[in-house]
Amino acid sequence: MKKHNFSAGPSILPQEVFEKASQAILDFDNTGLSLIEISHRSKEFVAVYNKAVALVKEILEVPSTHEVLFLQGGASTQFLMSAINLIKNDGGKAAYINTGSWSTKAAKEAKNFGEVIEVASSADTNHNYIPKGYEIPTDVDLVHFTSNNTIFGTQFQAYPETEAPLVADMSSDIFSKPVDVSKFGIIYAGAQKNLGPAGATLVIVKKDILGNTGRAIPSMLDYQVQIKGESMFNTPPVFAIYVSMLNLEYMKAQGGLKVIAKANEEKAAMLYQEIDNNPSFVNHVAKEDRSLMNVVFLLNDTSRDAEFLDACTAAGISNVKGHRSVGGFRASIYNAMPKESVQALINIMKKF
Ligand code: PMP
16 A cells, blocks of 8 residues: 655655656666666757756746756755855855755755855754844855755745845755745755655755856866756766656646645645644644644643554555654655645544
8 A cells, every 4th residue: 555655755756657657767768778778968868858857847847047957966966065165265255044954964064165154943843943134244155045845844935025035945845835046045955855866965056156256166066067068067967857757747747846835835724724723732833933834733731752653554644754853753855745645644643
């Protein structure tokens, strides 16, 4: 029986995407070859790559000022890659908003390349809100934030305003709603939540912010090299790109990001309503900052945690254990999560 999979990532993708992907492993488009045994430079794979890029541009309405890349090394490599490509070699500074573990890791990497200014932090309350009303210095080379905090269940509803290149880690909410890409210098996201399998990392970068640091950048980490090579400076993650392309086709067929966003709002509202109305459960995130992707909650009586997890397992609900740094539970309800699965979780919560 197919499980109700609430995993935070790698995570659920549409069943139709899994089916098409498994077919392409056996015989890709009636070529008599598996997708994963053909050259990345073959016309068949180049067509896949071009289609994936074109679909990202179409679905996210990426302006012509920006380039789309599929790189490797996960979002974690983008922590340093965004910094090395933007922070000036001589006296460079970068502003970081600290909303949890991932933004802390991003800031740590940036410290290798210049001064890092923490302009705001939610660490005082174990990251259960998104900071607001802070000032961002004007003389910085980039402003970095994490749009959705996968572990703490918070999400930026409005993005920081700055003249400096705005860099966003959108790993866990990319493609969940429309975004005005023109406002960003760099958007990056590990594929393994709303896009595709782990192994590909989506990067959308504004071309005219590059090449200004005065530092030597190793080729693999240089966005300009990657743009020139159309993500094929080395062998790209062909399977991950192919499955991402299938999922992008699926998103387009669904009606695009406005339709997807509405479904996400409905699913999250159902679950938060249950948490707020059920006296056994509680969510400590500031209401206006609650994530629509990762819903964290606790049992008021934590001695019953194991009992709740057992009840979930018995109902075919998997991966709802919270991250070790916050405890409790986390239901990741990405795009591909059916409403019925959210309802299945709610039913168990009601019984509890
Ligand atoms: N940023 C966010 C918001 C994440 O959720 C994750 C992974 N869960 C990462 C970065 C790290 O991504 P990766 O494992 O692709 O390096």
